[in-house]
Amino acid sequence: MTHEIVVGEGPEARRIAVQAREGEGPAVVWFGGFRSDMRATKAEALDGWARDTGRAFLRFDYSGHGESGGLFADGTIGRWLEEGRAVLRAFAPGPAILVGSSMGAWIATLAALRQRDDGAPPPAGLVLLAPAIDFTERLMWDGFPAEARDAIERDGVYLRPSLYSDEPYPITAGLIREGRRHLLLDGPIAPGCPVHILQGMRDPDVPWEHAMRLVERLPGDDVQLTLVKDGDHRLSRPEDIDLLIRAVEAATRRSRPARDGAAAGISSG
Numbered sequence: 001m002t003h004e005i006v007v008g009e010g011p012e013a014r015r016i017a018v019q020a021r022e023g024e025g026p027a028v029v030w031f032g033g034f035r036s037d038m039r040a041t042k043a044e045a046l047d048g049w050a051r052d053t054g055r056a057f058l059r060f061d062y063s064g065h066g067e068s069g070g071l072f073a074d075g076t077i078g079r080w081l082e083e084g085r086a087v088l089r090a091f092a093p094g095p096a097i098l099v100g101s102s103m104g105a106w107i108a109t110l111a112a113l114r115q116r117d118d119g120a121p122p123p124a125g126l127v128l129l130a131p132a133i134d135f136t137e138r139l140m141w142d143g144f145p146a147e148a149r150d151a152i153e154r155d156g157v158y159l160r161p162s163l164y165s166d167e168p169y170p171i172t173a174g175l176i177r178e179g180r181r182h183l184l185l186d187g188p189i190a191p192g193c194p195v196h197i198l199q200g201m202r203d204p205d206v207p208w209e210h211a212m213r214l215v216e217r218l219p220g221d222d223v224q225l226t227l228v229k230d231g232d233h234r235l236s237r238p239e240d241i242d243l244l245i246r247a248v249e250a251a252t253r254r255s256r257p258a259r260d261g262a263a264a265g266i267s268s269g
Contacts, residue, residue, distance in 0.1 A: 007086045016083050017067035018060040026124040026255050027056040027092040031104030037066030041236040049245050060087045073170050076178035084111050095124040097251045105131035112191035122192030125251035129198045130206045136179030194222040196247045200231025
């Protein structure tokens with residue numbers, strides 16, 4: 001079922017589109033990637049799995065993405081994180097399994113770390129695909145050529161060519177600067193739940209060594225890393241989707257039974 005919520009007030013208000021499938025919990029919540037949307041291949045595959053198994057599943061589009069309102073160029077990590085947290089509060093207030101792809105892995109991890117601020121229990125699990133933690137700094141700014149940095153500083157935007165679209169991506173000064181408020185890899189990361197990372201070793205966007213840096217920052221207990229030797233960034237082949245679904249199923253088995261109705265699945269919002 002499609003829902004909409006409004007996040008922010010006044011000129012900052014934006015309409016966020018949410019797809020919620022009712023079912024048994026804990027709810028599985030999809031956090032999509034940079035310039036992706038909730039109708040993409042992996043999200044659709046998880047929705048099909050949830051339908052077939054009777055699981056609760058939640059997906060949404062960040063502002064400037066897919067069916068949500070707002071402009072992509074206005075987006076920042078903090079803005080998209082605010083939207084993800086609002087979706088969790090409205091539809092999955094209990095311990096959920098957060099599944100994040102690329103940028104969505106960073107936002108899902110940030111959301112997990114902020115559950116305590118919302119007075120909510122930690123997630124039941126994190127499943128992260130090609131986790132682009134700190135990507136605005138580590139994978140963009142640090143690697144940009146001088147002309148790209150100059151364009152951002154001078155013009156406020158750099159139009160970055162894309163491997164996945166004919167249209168370049170606008171990388172704004174706001175995205176880079178605001179992203180520095182959410183960097184994680186310089187210290188320990190304790191989401192309070194089991195973590196399973198899936199990472200392709202032929203990923204041109206998020207090198208597998210970057211995923212190893214994340215593993216080093218996570219607590220030693222209950223952290224798994226699956227390296228796919230011939231896997232690319234998208235990890236959308238049938239065999240990759242099978243790995244994803246198995247990781248999510250394992251996370252649902254590890255999670256403890258919910259104690260109340262709200263924690264058991266999707267709330268009506």
